[in-house]
Amino acid sequence: MAAQPTTLSILxxxxxxxxxxxxxxxxxxxxxxxxTVVHDVAGIxxxxxDIAPDVIVISLENPNRDMLESIFQLSRAVxxxxxxxxxxxxxxxxxxxxxxxxxxxxxxxxxxERVKPIxxxxxxxxxxxxxxxxxxxxxxxxxxxxxLIDRAKGILMATxxxxxxxxxxxxxxxxxxxxxxxxxxxxxxxTASGLxxxxxxx
Amino acid sequence: MTAKPQIIAGFMPLLDxxxxxxxxxxxxAGAEGIDLVLVRETSWANIRDRLAVGHFQVAHVLAPMPIAxxxxxxxxxxxxxxxxxxxxGGNAVTxxxxxxxxxxxxxxxxxFNPATAGRALKAVVAQRAARSEPLLRFAVVHPYSGHNxxxxxxxxxxxxxxxxxxxxxxxxxxxxxxxxxxxxIDGYCVGEPWNTAAAMPGHGHIATVNAAIWRSSPEKxxxxxxxxxxxxxxxLAALLRALCRSAQWCAQPANREELAQILAGNAYVxxxxxxxxxGLSGDLDSGTGDRRHVEDFFVPFAKAxxxxxxxxxxxxxxxxxxxxxxxxxxxxxxxxxxxxxxDLYRAALKPLGIALPVANAKVEGALxxxxxxxxxGASLTLGPDGxxxxxxxxxxxxxxxxxxxxx
Numbered sequence: 001m002a003a004q005p006t007t008l009s010i011l012x013x014x015x016x017x018x019x020x021x022x023x024x025x026x027x028x029x030x031x032x033x034x035x036t037v038v039h040d041v042a043g044i045x046x047x048x049x050d051i052a053p054d055v056i057v058i059s060l061e062n063p064n065r066d067m068l069e070s071i072f073q074l075s076r077a078v079x080x081x082x083x084x085x086x087x088x089x090x091x092x093x094x095x096x097x098x099x100x101x102x103x104x105x106x107x108x109x110x111x112x113e114r115v116k117p118i119x120x121x122x123x124x125x126x127x128x129x130x131x132x133x134x135x136x137x138x139x140x141x142x143x144x145x146x147x148l149i150d151r152a153k154g155i156l157m158a159t160x161x162x163x164x165x166x167x168x169x170x171x172x173x174x175x176x177x178x179x180x181x182x183x184x185x186x187x188x189x190x191t192a193s194g195l196x197x198x199x200x201x202x
Numbered sequence: 203m204t205a206k207p208q209i210i211a212g213f214m215p216l217l218d219x220x221x222x223x224x225x226x227x228x229x230x231a232g233a234e235g236i237d238l239v240l241v242r243e244t245s246w247a248n249i250r251d252r253l254a255v256g257h258f259q260v261a262h263v264l265a266p267m268p269i270a271x272x273x274x275x276x277x278x279x280x281x282x283x284x285x286x287x288x289x290x291g292g293n294a295v296t297x298x299x300x301x302x303x304x305x306x307x308x309x310x311x312x313x314f315n316p317a318t319a320g321r322a323l324k325a326v327v328a329q330r331a332a333r334s335e336p337l338l339r340f341a342v343v344h345p346y347s348g349h350n351x352x353x354x355x356x357x358x359x360x361x362x363x364x365x366x367x368x369x370x371x372x373x374x375x376x377x378x379x380x381x382x383x384x385x386x387i388d389g390y391c392v393g394e395p396w397n398t399a400a401a402m403p404g405h406g407h408i409a410t411v412n413a414a415i416w417r418s419s420p421e422k423x424x425x426x427x428x429x430x431x432x433x434x435x436x437x438l439a440a441l442l443r444a445l446c447r448s449a450q451w452c453a454q455p456a457n458r459e460e461l462a463q464i465l466a467g468n469a470y471v472x473x474x475x476x477x478x479x480x481g482l483s484g485d486l487d488s489g490t491g492d493r494r495h496v497e498d499f500f501v502p503f504a505k506a507x508x509x510x511x512x513x514x515x516x517x518x519x520x521x522x523x524x525x526x527x528x529x530x531x532x533x534x535x536x537x538x539x540x541x542x543x544x545d546l547y548r549a550a551l552k553p554l555g556i557a558l559p560v561a562n563a564k565v566e567g568a569l570x571x572x573x574x575x576x577x578x579g580a581s582l583t584l585g586p587d588g589x590x591x592x593x594x595x596x597x598x599x600x601x602x603x604x605x606x607x608x609x
Binding site: 061 | 246386
C-alpha cells in the first residue's frame with residue numbers, strides 16, 4: 001500500500017550531503033513532497049522564517065544544535081513555537097532517535113501521529129547510512145590489511161629466505177601466540193623494518 | 203573477578219574538561235575503582251539528550267544547564283543534579299580587531315579591565331547608533347550559560363542594554379574564532395582555549411576576562427541524572443573523590459605542561475598545548491603578543507573551587523529571571539536551589555580530609571581579600587570574589603536582588 005502523500009513542510013539540516021540525500025529520497029518515496037535540504041546553517045534563522053517548516057530534522061553531529069534551539073525560542077524568528085519532537089514521544093522513540101544520531105523538532109499543535117512516520121523514516125535512514133558507512137570503512141580497512149600482510153610477507157621472504165606460504169604461516173603463528181590479529185603483526189613488522197632499514201643515503 | 207563499575211561521561215572540548223580528563227588519564231578514577239569513559243560531544247544539546255536517555259551517567263555541563271532542565275526550560279528534561287563544580291573561572295570576552303581598534307580609540311587599554319573596556323564599548327555602541335550602523339553582534343555558547351549571564355551583566359553594568367543595543371547569538375565554542383574572523387560576529391564570551399584561539403594568531407583581541415567581571419565565578423559543573431545518582435550513590439561518591447584528586451593535581455603549577463599536553467590530544471581539545479597553557483597559567487596574550495597575568499583566571503581546586511554553592515545556583519537563577527527566561531516564584535527558586543547538592547559533595551569528600559565549607563551558600567561579592575572561613579577538615583580560604591561594579595548577591599535576599607535588577 002502506498003504511503004499517504006502529505007503536505008507537511010519538512011526541513012532537513014545535514015552537513016553530510018550524501019546522508020541528507022538518502023533521507024530526502026526516503027521521505028520522498030514515502031509521499032512527502034514538500035522537502036527542503038540545507039547543508040550550511042549560515043543564515044538559518046531567515047531560512048526557517050521563509051520556509052516555515054512543520055518539521056525540522058537535524059543530525060546530532062551538527063555542532064549548531066544549540067544555536068538552532070535558541071532560534072526556536074525566539075518568537076521573532078518563527079511564527080509558531082517549535083518544540084523538540086521527542087519531548088512528546090515515547091521513551092523507545094527517544095532512545096532510537098538519539099542512538100541513530102538524529103533529532104527532530106516540530107511546530108506546536110501538530111498531531112503526534114502525523115509526525116511519527118517522519119521521525120521513524122529519518123531514524124531508519126540514519127541507521128542505514130551508518131551501516132553503509134561502517135561497511136565501507138570495513139571494506140577499506142580490509143583492503144589495507146591485505147596490503148600490509150603482503151608487504152610483511154615480502155619482508156620475511158627477502159630477509160629470511162622463506163617461501164610465500166612459510167612467510168604467511170610464520171605471521172599467522174606469531175599472531176596466534178600473541179593473541180593478536182595477523183594485520184597487527186604485519187603492521188609491527190613493516191614499521192620495525194622501516195625503522196631498522198639502513199638510511200638510503202649510505 | 204568483578205569488573206570496575208563503568209561511568210560514561212560526556213564533555214565538550216574546553217579547558218575546564220581538565221578535571222574529568224586528568225581523572226581518567228592520571229589514574230585517579232581507576233584508583234577509586236571506576237572505569238571512566240570520556241566521550242567528546244559536539245553540542246550541549248547532545249550532552250543533555252544523551253544524559254536523558256542514559257548514554258551518559260554524568261557530564262561536564264554549563265553550570266546553569268541542570269537548573270534549566272529542572273525548571274523544564276529545555277527539551278528532554280529529566281531531573282538532574284549538580285553534586286560538584288568543575289573549577290572556577292576560565293572565560294573571557296574577545297572582540298574583533300576592528301571593534302578593538304574603535305574601543306581603543308575610546309580609551310580601552312589591553313589590561314582586561316572590565317570597567318574601562320565597558321566604557322569604551324558603550325561609546326562605540328553610541329557612535330554606531332548615531333551613524334545608523336548595524337547592532338554589534340556578540341556570541342555566547344548557550345542561552346543557559348554563565349557566558350550569557352556574565353556578558354549581559356557586564357554590558358548592563360556599563361550602561362549597554364544587552365536586549366536592545368547589541369544582538370546576542372549562539373555559536374558553539376570551537377567555531378567562535380572562525381565566526382569572528384569571518385565577520386559573522388563582532389565579539390564573543392567563551393571558555394578557554396577559544397579566546398586564545400583568536401587572540402594568539404592575531405584574529406581578535408581579548409577585551410576582558412570573567413575573572414575580572416566576577417572574581418571566583420562558577421562555570422562548569424558535573425551533572426548527573428537524579429535517578430542514576432540515587433541508584434548508584436557509592437559509585438557517584440567514588441567519582442567525586444577521583445575528581446577532587448584530579449582537581450588537586452590540575453592545580454599544581456608543576457603539572458601544567460603535562461596537563462596542557464594531555465588536553466591538546468586528539469581525543470580531547472585537539473588544539474596546540476600552547477593554547478591550553480595560557481588559560482592554565484593565567485598568563486594571557488590579549489592579541490598584542492605580550493602576556494599579562496590574570497589572578498585566579500582558572501581555579502581548579504583552591505578556594506573550594508569544586509564546591510557546588512547554592513548561592514551560585516541562585517545567582518544564575520536570578521539572571522534567568524532578569525532576562526525573561528523564567529518567572530520568579532518561591533517554587534522556581536526552590537527548584538534552582540535544590541539542583542545543587544553540597545550534601546552529596548560533603549559526604550563523598552569527607553574521607554579525604556580536605557577543606558570542606560560548613561555553609562551551603564555565601565554572599566557573593568562580599569570578600570574583597572582572601573579570607574579564612576569556617577570549614578571542616580583542613581583550613582579553607584575563600585575569595586576575593588567581587589563583582590567588578592561592587593555588586594553584592596545575598597542569596598537570603600533573593601527577592602530584593604531580583605526586584606533591584608528590573609529594568
